[in-house]
């Protein structure tokens with residue numbers, strides 16, 4: 001964790017807008033893959049079944065690396081790899097819920113077609129499930145399928161090769177609570 005510049009938290013409670021506006025935005029910097037996994041482990045502390053996390057960022061940005069940290073903290077012992085070709089990987093947590101890790105990069109770039117493709121493998125129903133924790137890489141491809149209350153995490157390269165700037169936006173009160181827990185662990 002960067003000790004020089006702390007996480008930055010902004011809130012928009014009560015904002016009036018026609019476009020969905022995140023209730024809370026938390027910005028963090030990571031300087032290594034291990035630090036990104038550690039952020040994932042701390043993020044997992046506030047997660048509950050039904051949470052959807054949309055992951056954005058270019059190839060190699062660190063989306064799967066973040067998922068590895070989340071999975072480890074949820075007690076998932078198996079190796080977590082990118083479902084780039086399988087589209088969906090499922091893990092069972094010791095607490096009894098599933099962690100579903102989807103990758104939609106290979107779906108059509110046209111959102112309407114991507115949505116139809118996603119429906120053929122049941123991603124729409126998975127995203128409506130209140131029983132699972134669902135993480136979706138390249139979530140912009142299936143944006144219309146995301147529930148209103150979701151956490152959007154964007155990873156962007158920094159100035160140094162191993163640097164990433166991570167912006168987490170909570171769309172909805174339940175996701176805002178997840179960020180509140182993460183933010184309190186940064187204090």
Ligand SMILES: Nc1ncnc2c1ncn2[C@@H]1O[C@H](COP(=O)(O)OP(=O)(O)OP(=O)(O)O)[C@@H](O)[C@H]1O
Pocket residue numbers: 030031032033034035036057058059060061062063064065066082084105137161162163164
């Ligand atoms: N700060 C960092 N955070 C995350 N990964 C990092 C960082 N610095 C270096 N890396 C490296 O970058 C790579 C990230 O790969 P990862 O599979 O997580 O990317 P991805 O965003 O899931 O890509 P894809 O879109 O192909 O699925 C790994 O090799 C990791 O070790």
Ligand SMILES: [Mg+2]
Pocket residue numbers: 063064065082083137
């Ligand atoms: Mg990946």
